[in-house]
Amino acid sequence: MSKKRKFSVLPWARIVAMTLVTLVLVVAGVWASWGTAQHVLLSKGREHGVLTVTGCGAEICTGRFDPDGPAGVRTDLTIDRSVAVVKGESYPVVVKPGTRETVRAGWAGGLHAWLPLGGALLLAAPVLAGGLRLTRAAWISALSGAALLVGTFLIV
Incomplete structure (x- = not known):
């Protein structure tokens, strides 16, 4: 006798939804930052x-x-x-x-321009940790976002 495996859509739906939420957060942070950052980074x-x-x-x-x-x-x-x-x-x-x-x-202008991305990385960290179970990626995201925010605060 062969055993049939059950296939559940719910875990895959959770992964897809949390991946989309994470991507939307990070892309929105880059989009919000790029309007100012392009003038600082590409100033030639x-x-x-x-x-x-x-x-x-x-x-x-x-x-x-x-x-x-x-x-x-x-x-x-x-x-x-x-x-x-x-x-x-x-x-x-x-x-x-x-x-x-x-x-x-x-440096002050560059860090200030990327400030929205720092906030987006901080917001994406709990989604990565809780929704996707990617704790290492969540820590990297949170520490990168926090470093950007603290660096901006100290330099600007």
Whole structure:
């Protein structure tokens, strides 16, 4: 006599669902980060300079932009307001092409740009550990996300 094996769809459905949730979290973090990170990481050929913040509103700060090179000083550029932007301080920035918006350059700007990815990695860790039973991957995700968040806090 042969024994028939039962096939259950439930474990596979759980794996597929948790994999999709994890992918959505990480892809959303990369997508949210890339809008700013591309200007910091791929800054060759873009306008660089120093922005001295002269005033801040609810969401944006304005300031005096002193570009690298022969171009003249401009006063119509903005930067997103955050806890890292203080009135009266000067920051190295990159101008987004075709706009009056700037993003911070260097390590501080790069880490600040990837901040949403750090949060997404932290959110993905419990899904990896609990839903997919991948504890090592969950620890790597959580520690990477935490390192990015703490690094941004310390450098910015």
